[in-house]
Amino acid sequence: MTLTVFTGGTIILEAEREGHTHLSEAIAFSGDRVIAIGDNAARLAHQDGAEIIDLAGGALAPAIGEGHAHPVLGGLEAVGPNVRDAADLDGILAAVADWKQRHPEAEWLVGASYDATFAPGGVFRAEWLDAVTGDTPTILRAWDYHTAWVNSAALAAGGITAATADPPLGRYVRDADGTPTGTLQEAAANDFIANVVPPFALDDRVAAVEAATREYAAQGTTWVQDAWVEPTDVETYVEAARADRLHARVNLAFRANPATWRDQLGGFVALREEIRTLGHDRLSAETIKFFVDGVIESHTAVLAEPYADRPGERGLPNWDEAELIAAARDFDLAGFQLHIHAIGDDANRIALDTIAAVNDNPANAGTPARERAHVIAHVAMLAPDQINRFAELGVIANFEPYWAQCDAVMRDLTIPHIGHDREGWQYLIGSVLRSGATVSFGSDWPVTTKDWRPAFSTAITRHSHLEPGAEAWLPDERVSAGAALSAYTAGIAKQALAPERGALRVGMIADAVWLAADPLTADPNTVPDIAVLGTWLAGERTH
Structure with missing residues (x-):
C-alpha cells in the first residue's frame, strides 16, 4: 500500500459544530486510512517508498461533502442551450435561437435554467419562445427547478389549453381568461417533463x-x-x-x-x-x-x-x-x-x-x-x-x-x-x-x-x-x-x-x-x- 505523508502546511484534523478546530503539522495516509498524525507522521516520511507531499504553506482538511444536490439535472444543463449565463430575457432568447440554429434536427428543445427575475412575477410567456423556436416544442426549467417555461408547440404536445384543469399539486399559470401563459409550476412542470418531454439518451x-x-x-x-x-x-x-x-x-x-x-x-x-x-x-x-x-x-x-x-x-x-x-x-x-x-x-x-x-x-x-x-x-x-x-x-x-x-x-x-x-x-x-x-x-x-x-x-x-x-x-x-x-x-x-x-x-x-x-x-x-x-x-x- 502507498504511504503518503503531508507536511509543510496546516493540517486541519477536525472542525466541530461549535467552531472549535483541531490542527497538526503532519499527517500520513496508508491505503484508505489515516495512520499517523503529528510527529509520528513526520517520522514516516523517512521510510523507503513514502510519497511526500509538501503543502507549500496551504492547508489539508477533511474533504467537503455536498448535502443536497441534483447531479443529473446539473450535468444535463450542458446538453441544451446555455440559458443560465443570460443576463436578461433577450439573452435567454438569443441562447435558445443559437442552439436551435446549431441543432436543426432536434425534435425537442430542452434547457435549463433561466433566471425567474427576468419577467414580472416570474411569469414567462409561450409567445416569447415561439418567436425563436417556431413549431419545435421547447421547455426550459427555471433555476428553482420547480417551474418550467414552454412554448405554444409544447403546450399543444401536452394537450394544455384553457379548458385543461390544473394537475393535482401543480399549477398552469393563466391569463384572466384562463389561457395558459406558458409558465408551469410544481407538478404541472414535473409531470410535463416526465410524461411529455422525451428523455435524454x-x-x-x-x-x-x-x-x-x-x-x-x-x-x-x-x-x-x-x-x-x-x-x-x-x-x-x-x-x-x-x-x-x-x-x-x-x-x-x-x-x-x-x-x-x-x-x-x-x-x-x-x-x-x-x-x-x-x-x-x-x-x-x-x-x-x-x-x-x-x-x-x-x-x-x-x-x-x-x-x-x-x-x-x-x-x-x-x-x-x-x-x-x-x-x-x-x-x-x-x-x-x-x-x-x-x-x-x-x-x-x-x-x-x-x-x-x-x-x-x-x-x-x-x-x-x-x-x-x-x-x-x-x-x-x-x-x-x-x-x-x-x-x-x-x-x-x-x-x-x-x-x-x-x-x-x-x-x-x-x-x-x-x-x-x-x-x-x-x-x-x-x-x-x-x-x-x-x-x-x-x-x-x-x-x-x-x-x-x-x-x-x-x-x-x-x-x-x-x-x-x-x-x-x-x-x-x-x-x-x-x-x-x-x-x-x-x-x-x-x-x-x-x-x-x-x-x-x-x-x-x-x-x-x-x-x-x-x-x-x-x-x-x-x-x-x-x-x-x-x-x-x-x-x-x-x-
Whole structure:
C-alpha cells in the first residue's frame, strides 16, 4: 500500500459544530486510512517508498461533502442551450435561437435554467419562445427547478389549453381568461417533463453524472446527496458505477409520490438491494425524499399565515399531513433515511411534526437500534418557536448557505411575497447551531452554484463575497469559519451515515482536500478564490 505523508502546511484534523478546530503539522495516509498524525507522521516520511507531499504553506482538511444536490439535472444543463449565463430575457432568447440554429434536427428543445427575475412575477410567456423556436416544442426549467417555461408547440404536445384543469399539486399559470401563459409550476412542470418531454439518451445521462462528479472532485468534494431520484435514474447511476465513471460517492434519495407511495415502497426496497448487491463503494441508495411544499418565489411554499402579496393564499402543500406521517413511518421502518424538503414556515413545522411521529412510532418497539440521521432540507423559513425542535428530535438541518444573502431574488421576489415581518425568519443557521442541533451544508445545484467556497463565505458574512464591504443580512445568523467547515465535513458525515469520515483522525477514512490557503484564517471574502490543489477519496487521489 502507498504511504503518503503531508507536511509543510496546516493540517486541519477536525472542525466541530461549535467552531472549535483541531490542527497538526503532519499527517500520513496508508491505503484508505489515516495512520499517523503529528510527529509520528513526520517520522514516516523517512521510510523507503513514502510519497511526500509538501503543502507549500496551504492547508489539508477533511474533504467537503455536498448535502443536497441534483447531479443529473446539473450535468444535463450542458446538453441544451446555455440559458443560465443570460443576463436578461433577450439573452435567454438569443441562447435558445443559437442552439436551435446549431441543432436543426432536434425534435425537442430542452434547457435549463433561466433566471425567474427576468419577467414580472416570474411569469414567462409561450409567445416569447415561439418567436425563436417556431413549431419545435421547447421547455426550459427555471433555476428553482420547480417551474418550467414552454412554448405554444409544447403546450399543444401536452394537450394544455384553457379548458385543461390544473394537475393535482401543480399549477398552469393563466391569463384572466384562463389561457395558459406558458409558465408551469410544481407538478404541472414535473409531470410535463416526465410524461411529455422525451428523455435524454442513457449515454448523455451517464456523461452528465461523470462530468458532475469530476467537477465535484475538482473542488474537493467526495460525497454527494442526490436529493431527487426517480426509478428511471437508477440505470444511469448503475451504468456510471459499473464503468468506473463516478469520481465522488453519490447517495440516491428516491422521491416518494403522495399518490402512489404505498406501491413505491417495495420497489424502492428492491432498488436499494440492487445497488447494495452491486457493491460499488461510490454508490448507495439509502434515502427517501419527500417534498412537503414548493418555493416562496412561486407562492407554492406552505406558510402558516397568508402571503403578504396574496392575502388569500398560504401555498401549495404536496401532502396531507396524516398521509405524510404514515409514509414516513413506513419508509423509516423499512430502514430508509428520510430527507424532507421544507421551505415555508408551516412546511418546516409539518416536517418536524412528521419526524416526531416517526420517533414515537409504536411499531419501532423491538426493532434493532440504528442511526437514523433524518434530514430536513433547506429550512428556508423557520418560525422562532420551532428552532429548538431540531436538537430535541435529533434532526439534521441541511441548509444551503449561499442563499443566506439579500440578493436580487430575495429583494425582488422572496421578501415582497412573505413581507418584512417574516423576513427575519430565513436561514437561521446560527440560531439552529446554537440550539445544539447538527447542521449540514449543501448547494441544491443546479439551483445555485455547486462550489462550496462562495457558500462557505456567505455563511460567515451573510452577504456575497463579490461585495466585501456589504452590510450583513441578518447578522446574528452568521457562523464562524470553524462551524461552517464542520457543516461541510462532520455534519455531512453524520448525514451520510459515515462515522469513519468527516475528520482526519487515526483510523478514519482518508478523505481530504488540499487548499492553497487555510479557510479558517483567511478573510472569508477571499475563500472563493482559494485554489483546490488536490482531493483524496479513501486515500485515492481523484484530483
